[in-house]
Each structure stands twice: as structure tokens, then as C-alpha cells.
Amino acid sequence: MAIVETRKLTKVFKRGNVGAVNNVDLESREGEFLVLLGPSGSGKTTLLRMIAGLEEPTSGDILIGGRVVNDLTPRERGIAMVFQSYALYPHLTAFKNIVFPLKAQGIAKAERQKRADWAASLLGIKHLFQRKPRELSGGERQRVALARAIVREPSLFLLDEPLSNLDAKLRASAREELEQFQKRIGTTAIYVTHDQVEAMAMGDRVVVMSQGSVRQIGTPAVVYDEPADTFVATFLGSPPMNILPANGVIVGFRPEHFLPPGVAERLGEHVSYQFRVTHSEYLGAERILYGTMEGGAFNERKVISRIPATHGAEISDGNVYSFAVANRDLKFFDPKTEKRTAAARPPS
Amino acid sequence: MRQRWLGPAMFMPAILYIFALVGVPFVMAFVYSVSDVKIGSEGYHFVGLHNFTSVIDSPSFRQAVKNSFIFTISSQILVLIGANILALALRDAFPGRRFMRFLVLLPWVAPVSIGSIGWKWILDSVYSVVNWVLVRFHFVKEFDAPVWLGIPKLAIISVILVHTWHMLPFATVILLAGLTAIPRDIPEAAAVDGAGFFRTLFQITIPMMLPIINVAVLFGAIFTFTDMTVIYILTRGGPFDSTQVIPSLAFFTGILGSDLSEGAAISIFMVPLLVIVSYFMLRTAHRAEVT
Numbered sequence: 001m002a003i004v005e006t007r008k009l010t011k012v013f014k015r016g017n018v019g020a021v022n023n024v025d026l027e028s029r030e031g032e033f034l035v036l037l038g039p040s041g042s043g044k045t046t047l048l049r050m051i052a053g054l055e056e057p058t059s060g061d062i063l064i065g066g067r068v069v070n071d072l073t074p075r076e077r078g079i080a081m082v083f084q085s086y087a088l089y090p091h092l093t094a095f096k097n098i099v100f101p102l103k104a105q106g107i108a109k110a111e112r113q114k115r116a117d118w119a120a121s122l123l124g125i126k127h128l129f130q131r132k133p134r135e136l137s138g139g140e141r142q143r144v145a146l147a148r149a150i151v152r153e154p155s156l157f158l159l160d161e162p163l164s165n166l167d168a169k170l171r172a173s174a175r176e177e178l179e180q181f182q183k184r185i186g187t188t189a190i191y192v193t194h195d196q197v198e199a200m201a202m203g204d205r206v207v208v209m210s211q212g213s214v215r216q217i218g219t220p221a222v223v224y225d226e227p228a229d230t231f232v233a234t235f236l237g238s239p240p241m242n243i244l245p246a247n248g249v250i251v252g253f254r255p256e257h258f259l260p261p262g263v264a265e266r267l268g269e270h271v272s273y274q275f276r277v278t279h280s281e282y283l284g285a286e287r288i289l290y291g292t293m294e295g296g297a298f299n300e301r302k303v304i305s306r307i308p309a310t311h312g313a314e315i316s317d318g319n320v321y322s323f324a325v326a327n328r329d330l331k332f333f334d335p336k337t338e339k340r341t342a343a344a345r346p347p348s
Numbered sequence: 349m350r351q352r353w354l355g356p357a358m359f360m361p362a363i364l365y366i367f368a369l370v371g372v373p374f375v376m377a378f379v380y381s382v383s384d385v386k387i388g389s390e391g392y393h394f395v396g397l398h399n400f401t402s403v404i405d406s407p408s409f410r411q412a413v414k415n416s417f418i419f420t421i422s423s424q425i426l427v428l429i430g431a432n433i434l435a436l437a438l439r440d441a442f443p444g445r446r447f448m449r450f451l452v453l454l455p456w457v458a459p460v461s462i463g464s465i466g467w468k469w470i471l472d473s474v475y476s477v478v479n480w481v482l483v484r485f486h487f488v489k490e491f492d493a494p495v496w497l498g499i500p501k502l503a504i505i506s507v508i509l510v511h512t513w514h515m516l517p518f519a520t521v522i523l524l525a526g527l528t529a530i531p532r533d534i535p536e537a538a539a540v541d542g543a544g545f546f547r548t549l550f551q552i553t554i555p556m557m558l559p560i561i562n563v564a565v566l567f568g569a570i571f572t573f574t575d576m577t578v579i580y581i582l583t584r585g586g587p588f589d590s591t592q593v594i595p596s597l598a599f600f601t602g603i604l605g606s607d608l609s610e611g612a613a614i615s616i617f618m619v620p621l622l623v624i625v626s627y628f629m630l631r632t633a634h635r636a637e638v639t
Contacts, residue, residue: 052540053539054539074536074542075539075540079540081537081540083533083537087531087533087534089534089556091555091556100538100541104543104544148541
């Protein structure tokens with residue numbers, strides 16, 4: 001049974017306007033880490049807030065554990081949420097923050113203490129119990145917010161960009177820790193982020209959203225390798241997929257599949273293009289080459305290539321090289337709908 | 349060098365004002381309270397603490413002290429409860445909220461004397477509109493309607509309610525500012541954590557607003573404790589001193605009764621209490637700045 005399901009879920013903030021969330025059908029699986037990924041304004045947070053009960057849907061249904069919960073208050077839904085700002089109660093100590101949901105449930109004091117100890121030992125924050133939120137660092141606040149979310153042993157765990165307030169270094173370790181943590185407690189989690197690296201690294205499945213609609217749902221590998229449309233293709237990956245319209249079709253290929261002479265030959269069936277490198281970036285582990293196509297169907301189109309720095313090719317700015325893409329790495333999209341279409345013969 | 353005199357010149361009016369209208373009378377009150385000065389009398393004779401002992405012995409004064417505390421404490425409690433309810437009601441958007449906010453502010457904007465005169469008529473023994481309604485709906489008999497300002501218990505209740513009516517808008521505006529300063533996430537987190545309306549209100553919202561509530565209460569307490577407008581217009585301290593407070597007694601004794609020295613002595617009794625309240629007010633203001 002799906003822990004969370006949404007059916008044709010729609011939210012329109014101002015009548016007559018385009019919905020912030022449009023007809024979203026979603027189904028999470030037991031114990032899964034589901035990531036809602038999209039740029040800002042894509043409706044992912046609104047979707048999460050509707051599941052939490054903080055926002056009322058305009059139409060459609062939300063089911064939690066098979067039951068329609070549209071009319072239930074957040075408190076009746078038995079969920080836990082970690083906010084982007086952590087939303088810790090500033091006047092309460094970390095301990096009182098953590099036991100607040102238990103107190104609201106009317107759980108006895110001894111049991112409260114036991115559960116708080118359990119949550120704190122999982123997150124290693126027992127020594128912070130007597131501190132107020134303002135005396136905690138960003139990472140510590142995040143742990144206290146997590147502890148507050150898990151003490152109730154919720155059936156569902158909602159996370160709204162919980163890592164975005166941490167500095168880059170801390171974010172990477174917190175990401176891994178959070179992922180491990182979710183696996184250990186085994187609670188279904190829905191995680192909102194605009195960071196594709198977070199989404200790819202943490203998600204069992206990724207829901208890519210844009211302008212209130214779901215563009216694609218799939219494992220990180222599927223959404224990356226088999227994008228359903230040009231939005232998904234360009235939103236995921238950095239630098240994004242090269243999208244080149246020609247002859248009534250859009251051809252897409254990832255920069256890391258656009259390979260220099262000497263490598264392309266080993267790919268089996270492939271197409272070659274003349275690539276003029278205009279400038280390049282050396283990033284340590286890899287090199288990013290920016291340039292344009294020379295001649296052929298894609299004449300003058302901008303393309304990017306990403307090659308490992310270990311590849312010793314002598315490539316200098318301003319010169320033209322014969323780059324190639326394996327046929328299996330070419331994706332085709334319909335120019336009207338921008339949806340993926342069947343493989344076709346690549347324009348050369 | 350223009351700057352050298354411009355600064356002092358700009359705040360000179362404020363200094364002058366405070367010196368002439370607050371500082372001088374304040375010192376005069378102390379000077380008079382230990383003398384036998386009356387309006388029209390010549391000369392100044394030091395009489396020590398004679399005025400103070402005579403004031404303490406007077407039943408009117410004891411009644412006024414008691415009333416001052418009843419008046420201040422009960423009106424502040426009512427203001428606090430009312431302002432909290434109004435602030436909560438006016439926080440979230442609804443059609444006509446701006447108009448409602450304007451209406452709520454009106455009693456504060458209108459001069460307190462004019463408002464009080466209106467209330468004097470509303471509570472009048474003969475023309476009271478309140479009584480007219482009560483009679484029409486058969487809550488009271490026509491010739492047995494309550495005399496709001498003529499019966500001691502009703503009179504103090506009336507005075508407290510009218511003063512509350514006047515103070516409510518200001519407290520509401522302060523609390524509304526405190527309420528809107530709470531990030532939206534916090535009550536939402538409480539909702540998801542399973543807290544209902546009252547748990548969120550008493551364990552989250554009000555504790556978070558406490559510094560600003562303190563400011564509203566201390567300010568309101570000082571204002572109420574030293575105010576006599578409503579009482580002067582509605583009851584003149586009567587019936588039988590039942591609504592007499594320290595400032596009104598000081599005024600009646602010192603100015604209308606010509607006994608300047610005793611009036612001064614009465615008003616001096618407010619100083620210790622106001623010093624204490626001011627101390628707490630400055631402390632909370634300071635703390636609010638730090639955190």
C-alpha cells in the first residue's frame with residue numbers, strides 16, 4: 001500500500017491564474033526516499049505543504065495510508081515535517097523542542113524522556129538538550145529539528161530543503177548522514193530540493209517538477225539517462241544536455257558523451273561532428289569545452305563537451321576537432337511537445 | 349561651525365519642555381509636600397512629614413490607593429485578554445480586515461475626553477441607551493434599571509470598562525506587531541507537531557510574544573495608574589470615593605480643594621510604584637534589544 005498518494009492534486013492560489021500545482025498524480029512506496037526536484041516556483045514546496053495539511057488543495061485528493069486526508073488537520077495526519085528554517089521554538093530548549101510533539105499527544109513524562117533520549121542518541125545531540133536554538137550551530141539545529149520530527153515515530157516524513165541553510169562543506173556530510181538515517185529508521189520520506197546533486201544522491205526515486213506539473217518520475221539513473229522531455233534533460237546534469245534542433249527533430253546528448261578524437265572510435269556506432277572549441281575550463285578532475293558545431297545540420301549551434309582531465313588530448317581554444325557521440329547516447333525529442341520520441345537516424 | 353549649535357538647538361525644545369512641564373512641577377511637588385502652602389497663601393513654612401501622616405490617616409486616601417490598584421490591575425488584565433483576542437483575529441487576512449483594523453484603532457485616535465463624554469451619556473441614569481436596550485428586551489424593569497455611575501460597585505466597573513475600551517487599540521496594535529513578527533513556520537511546525545489552537549497559543553505564540561507583551565503591559569500600567577481623565581469625566585471620584593484614585597484625589601485636594609501641600613503629598617505616593625514599573629520597562633526594552 002502506498003504511504004502517500006495524490007490524485008489529480010491541484011492548487012490555484014488566485015482564481016483565474018495558472019495553478020501552482022496542476023493535476024499531480026504521485027504515489028510513494030513503503031520506506032522510500034522520494035525527492036521532489038524542480039526550480040523555484042515549480043510547485044514542489046506547495047505540493048509538500050498540501051501533503052502536510054498546511055495548504056488546502058483546490059481540487060484532487062491526498063491519501064495517506066489509503067485514507068483520504070483532505071479534510072484532516074496537520075495534527076490528525078500523523079506526519080512529521082522538517083522545515084527549511086527548521087522552525088525550532090526559540091524560547092524552548094532543545095529538549096523541550098524535541099518532546100513538544102509528544103506533549104501534544106499527551107504522552108507521559110517518563111516515556112517522553114525515553115523517546116527523546118532515543119532520538120538524541122540516534123543523532124548524537126544529547127549534550128545539547130539544555131541549549132536554546134540560538135545557542136546552536138546550523139548543523140545542530142538541523143539535528144534537533146530531525147529529532148523533533150522522529151520522536152513521534154511518524155508514518156511519513158516530510159523535508160523541505162533541510163540542507164539549504166548549511167554551508168557547502170557541512171551540506172555534503174549532512175546529506176549522507178540524512179540518507180543513512182532515513183534508511184535506518186525506514187520511514188517513508190518526501191524530500192523537497194532544488195539541488196539536483198542532493199536529489200540524485202539521496203533519492204530512491206526523483207520527481208522532476210516544473211511549473212506545477214510533474215515532468216518525470218523515476219530513479220536517479222532513469223531521469224538522468226532517459227529524460228522524458230527537454231526540460232528534464234536540461235534541468236538535470238551540469239553542464240546540461242546539449243539540445244540541438246535540426247530537420248524537424250530535437251537531438252540531445254550529454255556533454256560527457258561528446259567525445260574527442262581517439263575515444264570516439266571505440267564507441268561502436270557513432271556520429272561525428274566538427275567541433276570548434278571557443279574556450280575551455282579546467283576543473284581539476286575534468287575539462288569543460290565550450291564551442292560551436294562547424295558545418296552539417298547543426299552548423300553554428302553551441303555545444304558543450306565534458307572530458308576527464310586524465311584524457312590527455314591536446315585540445316586548444318580556437319581549433320576545430322572531430323568529436324563524436326555514440327548512437328546509443330543520442331536522445332530525440334519532438335520539437336512541438338518537447339517530449340521524448342523514438343530513436344531516429346541522427347542528422348549528421 | 350554650524351554643526352556645533354545645530355544639534356543642541358534641535359533638541360532644546362524637548363529639554364525645555366521636559367524641564368518646564370515635568371521637571372519643575374516634579375521638584376515643586378516634593379517642595380510643597382513638606383510645607384503648608386495653600387492656594388493664595390503667602391510664605392512657605394516647613395512642616396516636615398506632617399502632610400504625609402495626615403494623608404495616610406485619611407480614609408479617602410486609603411480608598412484611593414486601593415482603587416488605583418483595582419483600576420490599574422483589572423483594566424490591564426482586560427486589555428491584555430482583549431488585545432490578544434483582537435490581534436489574533438486581525439492577524440490573518442479576511443475581506444474587510446483593513447476596515448476592521450481602522451475601526452479597532454478609532455477609540456485610541458479619538459480624544460479620551462470626548463470618548464468619555466460619549467460614555468457618560470451612554471451610562472447616564474436617565475438617558476442611558478444601554479438601559480433602554482435592557483428594558484426593551486425585558487432584562488430589567490423600566491423603573492429598576494441599573495444606575496451605572498451612581499452605585500459604587502457599578503461605578504468602578506463602568507470606569508474600568510471605559511478605560512479598557514480606550515486602552516485596547518494601542519495594546520492591540522503592539523501585540524499585532526509582535527504576532528506578525530513570529531515567522532510563519534513556527535505556528536505551522538506546531539500544527540504539524542500536533543498542537544491544537546490553545547496549545548499553540550499558550551505554549552508557543554504567547555511565550556514568543558512575551559517581551560512585547562511586557563512592554564504593552566508596563567506602558568499601559570503607567571498610563572492607567574497616572575490617568576484620571578475617564579474618572580474625572582464619568583464620576584468625579586464618586587459615589588462616596590468609590591472610584592477615587594490617587595491622581596484624581598491629588599487633583600481634587602490640591603487644585604480644586606486649594607490644599608496644594610496635601611495634594612502634592614498624595615501625588616508623591618505614586619513615585620515609588622512608577623519607579624519600579626519604569627525600571628522593569630527599561631530592563632525589558634534593553635533585553636529585547638539584546639536578543
